Amino acid sequence: MPPSRRPKKPPRQPAKNRTKDPLTRVAEALERAYPAHDGADSATPADGFVWHPETASLTGVPKISRIPISLLRGIDRQADVLLANTRRHADGLPANNALLWGARGTGKSSLVKAAHEAVNDGRSSSRRLALVEIHREDVETLPRLLVILRDSPRRFILFCDDLTFEGQDASYKALKSVLEGGIEGRPDNVILYATSNRRHMMAREMIENERAAAIHDTEAIEEKVSLSDRFG
Incomplete structure (x- = not known):
């Protein structure tokens, strides 16, 4: 009786890259959450994400x-102003960034989330706005x-609650660059809604320190104080 032969192993396939670029992973997650088509059997995507x-990564x-x-x-x-602006953005029309400022407990963040819900009401999954905190x-x-x-086919509201800057915090420059557009410009599918307890989002001592160290007072504080003016 001839000796039995072991079946040949299939040729080994090249291993996939298990360490994908983080940006690629997030982009693929968004594509899975928001399919290009909107069928009756398609799952309803999450309306909110946290960055x-x-x-x-974005967590649904x-x-x-x-x-x-x-x-x-x-x-x-x-509410009327924010609703109108949010609807324009959802419909693919030009819309403004928005800063809601005032004392604590006046409903700023509640209004942002409520406007997002109201605008999404009745929209198909492919036309729903995503709120990214x-x-x-x-x-x-x-x-x-x-x-x-x-590059996502979806439209987004970036939401930052209680946005203020203290001391030597220089992160406001990243926000300023986004609001002004920079070289690439703010993506058409993204707007920014922020809330703050301060009209100019800067602590008084932060502005005073800049004034004391500057040659020209107006130039010292213009960059920081004018930050809020860059919202619509």
Whole structure:
């Protein structure tokens, strides 16, 4: 009886790169969350994400903590303006960045989240806005996040709550670059909504320190104080 032969092993396929570039991983995750087609059987994507710069990743938020816009009282004019701007962005029309400033507890962040929900109501999954939260301490990574979102077919609202700058904090320069556009410009599919307890987002002592060290007072504080003016 002839000896049995072991089956030949299939040729080894080249190993896939298990260490993909972080930006590629995030882009692929967005494509999976937001399919190009919108069929009756397609899963509803997450409406909210949180940006994690240390891993260059976005974590989906299954249910955003918020209240209906109809329950917000005393801010009707602000709500109308923000709703109109958000709808324009969702429809692919030019829209402004927005800074909501005022005392604590006046409904600034609640209004942003409620406007996002109201505009998404009734929209198909492919036309729903995604709300991406970026924490205050991660503002300097904004340019990295925009690179990821730029090529997505979706439209985004970047949301930064309680945005203020203290002491020698220089991360405001990254925000200023995004608001002014820089060389590449802000992506058409992204706008920024921020809330702050300060009109100019800068601590008084921060501005005073710059004034004391400068040759011209107006030039010393213009860059920082004018930051809020770059919102729509």
